[in-house]
Amino acid sequence: MPGAEEAAGPASFHKELYHRLADREPDEGTRREAADFLRAKLLDVASEPGDLPDAPEGLVAWMEQNTRDVHARYAAYLQERKAGAPRRYFFNRAHALYVLRSVAPTKLVDGAWLYGLLPHWQSPRLGDLVRTYVEELGEGAVDKNHVVLYRNLLARYALDPLDDLDDALYEQGLIQLALAWNAEAFLPEVVGFNLGYEQLPLHLLITSYELNELGLDPYYFTLHVTVDNGDTGHARRACQAVLDMLPRLDDGGAFWQRVRAGAKLSCAGLGTTDVIASFDGEREALRILARKATAGHGAHSEYCRVAGRSINDWLGTPQDMPGFVAALEQAGWIRFGEPAENSRFWSLLQGPRAEMFGVFSTYELQVLHDWMRGPASADGRPFTETAPAGDKPKRRATFRALARNGAGLAAPADDALDPDLMLLREQMRTADDEQRTALLVRAMSPAQHWTPAGLEATRVFWGALAG
Ligand SMILES: [Fe+2]
Incomplete structure (x- = not known):
């Protein structure tokens, strides 16, 4: 049965294999396991229709049509918003942050599907895809490397740790990593995956727009709007790569069929719009409280009691957070549907003399804040901002406006004191040409390219190739 081993496997199947492929070489x-996973996945998607044209000759027209459709749908969205429609994706600020956190396993391996082509950089038919990979790596610039950008985004909004994300959120990233480490056996699928993944999706445009509107940094997403453009960007290059790669000898269409199968993999697993739809503010708030309960159990005095039970007692049963919340509401400590400041519980978490100051991260506070406020949180107010006086909601500054006022982050220096960087420099000094290339290729793997050593390797590699 297709995918049977996955279905019967442990609840952390994707996450576990993902980490073994992403954290080190x-x-x-492990590479064989990843190849088996890909084969099972390809069987899973075999019966899906896919949206590539029947013959490769129609590819460029297909790509152009997709771009036109997306632009038309985006124009309709903008029109809708101008006419007063609410945000389509993010109900409140917590919702947007939840999505940024949930898609992290995919974004943290951005570009990985092309890595396996890098050792074959001398092949004339692979030049364009190697270039695309190096561009995903920002050509080694710390403020352009896509994975570094996403890591900074997670740090900036306190979205770490990610250890309790659902296993299903790792599936798409796992596919990308499995392709990275098995490119020789899956060349047509890699090329097809790239074709599917690099087309401009509508959700990228709307996500960028709504993040900016909420005052959240949209740069990672806007960057992809520009690099995936259908004129000179990754989308067109992905079409060209397929056309360049098709065998000149008659293979009965086998290569093309495998390209089509690979393109289907680019939509497998949970995508951005699935994650957006999966948000439930209450469930996320309860998850956060249950997680803190484990850490905070025993840290409270026995005098603190709610509904006749000590706080320590309540926190001793993290699975009973709904009961605890109901008791807090009953006792008047939480007042749902009112400004968070009206809740005694909130003043314990946030404010100048909050007893639990620093216990919850800024992301967690935003989730709790928006959950308590309920429908009013649609105004997108950050928890750090006090409620405006009167009933007139304050107009929110977009991220771009905030950045213009100097609230943006400076790019961190990448020449850090780093053991891998020192080791790479040392090894490069004593290596011959062939060994140097191998060292650079290794340092540019998904496990390392975003580190100071990986960034330096990318700059050296690209400098040598472009120069
Ligand atoms: Fe990217």
């Missing part, structure tokens, strides 16, 4: 056995 995987061994032979």
Whole structure:
């Protein structure tokens, strides 16, 4: 049965294999497991229709049509918003942050599907895709490397740790990593995956627009709007790469069929719009409280009591957070549907003399804040901003406006004191040409390219190739 081993596997199947492929260079056995996973996945998607044209000749027209459709739908969206429609994706600020956190496993391996082509950079038919990979890596610039940008986004909005994300959120990233480490066996699928993944999706445009509107940094997303453009960007190059790669000898269309299968993989797993739809503010708030309960159990005095039970007692049963919340509401500590400041519980978490100041991250506070406020949180107010006087909601500054006023972050220096960087420099000094290339290729893997050593390797590699 297709995918049966996954279905029968542990609840953390994707996450576990993902980390073995993403955190370090995987061994032979792990690469084989990843290849088996890809084969099962390809069987899973085999019956899906896919949206590529029947013949490769129609590819460029297909790409252009997709771009036109997306632009038309985006124009309709903008029109709708201008006429007063609410945000389509993010109900409140917590919702947007939840989505940024949930899609992290995919974004943190951005570009990985092309890595396996890098050792073959001398092949004339692979030049364009190698270039696309190096561009995903920002050509080694710390403020352009897509993975570094996403890591900074997670840090900036306190979206770490990610250890309790659902296993299903790792599936798409796992596909990308599995392709990275098995490119030789899956060349047509890699090329097809790239074709599917690099087309401009509508959700990228709307996400960028609504993040900016909420005062959240949209740069990672706007960057992809520009690099995926259908004129000279990754979308067109992805079409060209397929056309360049098709065998000149008659293979009965086998290569093209595998390209089509690979393109289907680019939509497998949970996508951005699935994650957007999965948000439930109450469930996320309860998850956060249950997580803190484990850490905070025993840290409270026995005098603190709610509904006749000590706080320590309540926190001793993290699975009973709904009961605890109901008791807090009953006792008047939480007042749903009112400004968070009206809740005694909130004043314990946030404010100048909050007893639990620093216990919750800024992301967690935003989730709790928006959950308590309920429908009013649609105004997108950050929890750090006090409620405006009167009933007139304050007009929110967009991220771009905030950045213009100097609220943007400076790019961190990448020449850090770093053991891998020192080791790479040392090894490069004593290596011959062939060894140097191998060292650079290794340092540019999904596990390392975003580190100071990886960024330096990318700059050296690209400098040598472009120069
Ligand atoms: Fe990217």
